Amino acid sequence: MKFSLSWLKDFVDITVPAEEVCATLTSVGIEVASLARRHIPAGVKVAKILAVDKHPNADKLHVCTVDAGETAPLTIVCGAPNVAAGMLAPLATIGTKFDNGFTIAKAKLRGVESFGMLCSEKELGLSDDHSGLLSLPPDAKVGAELSACYPDDDIIEIELTPNRGDCLSLLGVAREVAAKLGVPVKNTALSPAESAGARVADLISVAIEAPAECPRYCGRLVQGVRIAPSPAWLAQRLSDAGVRPINNVVDITNYIMLHFGQPMHAFDYAAIAHKKIIVRKAGVAMPFATLDQTQRSLVAGDLLICDGERPVALAGIMGGAGSEISDATTDVFLECAYFNPPGIRTTSKRLGLSTESSYRFERGVDPESAVVWAVDTAAEMLRLYAGGAVVPGRVDVYPAPVKRPAIRLRPSRVERLLGVAIPKSDLVTTLASLQFACNDAGDDAIECRAPAFRHDIFVEADLIEEAGRFYGYDNIPSAEHARVSLSQAPSVVESRTDAIRNSLAFAGLSEIVTNSLTSEKKNRLLSPEAAPVVILNPLSPDMAQLRVSMLGSSLEVLAYNINRKNPDNRYFDIGRTYRVAAGETLPRERDVLAVTMSGCFLAKSWNNTAGVKADFYCIKGQLDKLCADIGAGRLDYGPAPQAHPFFDAESCTVSCAGKISGAMGKLRSEVCAAFDVKEPVYYAELDITDFLSAKPAPVTYAQLPKFPALERDFCFVLGETVRSSEISQEIASLSPLVEDVTPFDVYRGEKLGPGLRSIAFSVKVRSRERTLTDKEGEEVCGKIISAMERKFGATLRK
Amino acid sequence: MTADSMVPTAELLAQTEKEVASGLQSISSDAEAEVFRIKYLGKKGLLSSLVRGVKDLSPEEKRNLGAKVNALFQSVEGRFKAAPWTQRRASADAGSFDWTLPGFPFPRGGIHPLTQIRNRIRDIFTGMGFDIAYGPEVETDYYNFGALNFQPNHPARDMQDTFYVKADEVLLRTHTSPAQVRVMLNRKPPLRCIMPGRVYRNEEVSSRSYCLFHQVEGLYVDQRVTFADLKGTLLAFAKQFFGEQTKIKIRPSFFPFTEPSVEVDVWCFLCGGKGCSLCKQSGWLEILGAGMVHPNVLANCGIDNEKYTGFAFGMGIERIALLKYGIDDIRILFENDVRFLRQF
């Protein structure tokens, strides 16, 4: 909401500068979004346009002869479409200096000299209207400084939290400022000077058939209204508030809404059938044309304002087409009602139709005072500024006055919650200044009733907040000490996640943080069998589901970096994947680690010109190191599942003690291609949910060997389908003396023959009790050779 | 005794040791070094022959001399490898040695700035005795709104644009506050807990907002927790995070789940409160929302709201990252350009 400081001064005597007003607003919880000074610089004068001629060299420009009160008329080049001879408009004369530093000087425009600039409202900072020159009223004095008509003002824009609907008006803001400054709020309501003649009750009847939804309905009738532009001051206040002036009747209803916070509707009295107003709920679904010429689909229960025949307005939201004010309107029926917030919000949300009116009603307006002030003041303004005659009497249907419950406030509880003691008398003063009704209710109790315009006060804590925000939170001392609870152990999840991150980051991988929203297409590509979590109201098809795999995000990052000429990429991402859990309300969320490598793991360098390309074994080694670093134990690798959606044959499954599981390997090229990645990509995706929260296994110390080990190397030639791990396990199982089996060379070649490969192992043999003799070593060697031959048909390569 | 072994004696050992010492001293070229190696350490070298000769000693002599022979061999081998001639050679070539060539390109990784900030916040609060809890990102409407005192059909619900999974029932959490509810339901006071996590907002992606971001939520519930404790805790946090001279300023605000509710501004660390473009000339940065836990929320979680009071706070990690690093577009945090990531 935006308003001028001068308008606020209608309600409160303010002598401090605008900056201090803003500080006061902030201190009570009204956020100031902007403060702008409206200032018409000296030199902008009221000028009369004497003649308008075509510009010789430009179709859209005019050459005007202008009287600005100087001895001779001035020549001014002007492009405004509404420029006309006889019109009064503001002229920025030569030497005028605008606040932004722009100074008017003599200028040649397409070959014609111009001695100043005729201005639009926007150019003067009066509004955003740049459609043409500001047309000044005929009584403006030619040659006078325009600033005399438009004195300096400050425009304050505020942002309100949804609980403070009561501040959506000048009156509401003024109440807060006045309470803070300790001054009264002035009554700005006008009493209409009623004409003689028939009373309003004889000219229109109002009945409320839905009192729960519409507790109060007030109205007034003003006859003989002449539709015309509003007076300049009124139009300017609306412009300052960002509301476009339209005509006196519409402007007055808008003005009253901003002034008192009470939305109004003006009906053309002539269009009200049978001169009857009935407030009722729609019984059945029905179409309804609102005054913005849009057909709306109403449902049973929507609150309607009806005349004797049909609905004429969607209560509290928008009037209907056919009963609104037109240029032909003479008699105006003004509606000021109190509609209950939830009903208005329900209809407004369903129709997707939010108006200044519905915005206020759904936050709650004042059913007690402002509703009456508004309708009376509006009627009087129609008399003053639209030549109307106010019909005597006010319609006011208010069957059951809105009551506010009493809330008990204990000063001891104020101290308990705020940590500072506020004397009872101060509490009463504060609450009374905010128009709460307070009664002493014993030693440690004040009985409080919130004013009718406050819709955010329900419990004692709400009253304590009122006390706190006026006491000033900055005045509450900061505690120096706080008790520490010693009952909680340090978080295993955090220390394990840290360990994973540190291991991978130190190994040269960069952590990425990626979007967990993805497209249906990508989810289907990466995990066709998974049941994804689908967003009902996505921002775009790209973000219509939660991801079922981390791969999509990782490949997107990879493509992004490869496209930016970064060929060597190593990432990890710790995030969540989401799948619908059958029979559960909430999906299954897993903590997942994704590791991605592409290009070189070790970059090319002058003494290693090939670099080290990332490959299957690079990522495998990374995971082994990771698991050792984080104390997860050894990883087990198994054959890849058949027809994996994104891994090709060069892949395997990974698991660790039932707590980590996943798969790793080379990605299928067509999957990479779907993400515009052409290079080979190695990837691992591990579910670490259980690992993160598992209790760490105790570390026990294994005594270091006291005796030397014998090391023997073997090179076997055998079928290429025999896995290295099978050989290692076989060798290790042959004797308890075998301590370690490490492959150190693998060879395939024509010399060996088809289907064969040679694989060399280094075997370490050691006894923990004594130094082994050569003979014992030879015995183990012999066992190994014969077992390899028997089990795998392996021959020793010479 | 065989041809390539020599039975060691004490005298022979002493003499050999002397010989070797002066031999090592006099080496001054690769050729001389090779001659020395063959003479003493080679397969048929003197020391190798002595080692092989040990097996021909009597058991008593073996015990006596065997270890000495082996020790001498190993010591000579070691000294040969570290002999002064190698060092002399290096210094002789120092003129041509180019130390300016790059070192080995060990890969350098890193931890994402958002994680770094999250962990810094976490470490400060765990240092103050807060523990850590988590919650699901896909939540029920009740945990995200209802239990947190968002009244049904109230405009407060419009404060957070929500992604729904099942209309009015299941949604992507819009804040980490539902984790508070879970903590309060599952544990008994006293509670001191922070809840970091990812949250979602159905807002058009722009330089200022992303469809998801990360928050750290904090909660402290005990018998005598006051607003002064909230202030003290947040001031201590701000000083640790932004620097010892940091001040905080508190403005009234509104959240359905706290009463009173406040916004906490932190003294602008860039200009020290003087006013700059980062703080839009105000000298203050809006960092977090906080308040005293609403009695209805305590009651919804089965906590006696007469006996217990509490405070809660929440801050956005992205917002702090943008301010701290002077980043003007939130999307860059999720693009993961390695040239960006390497800067942290």
Ligand SMILES: [Zn+2]
């Ligand atoms: Zn600053």
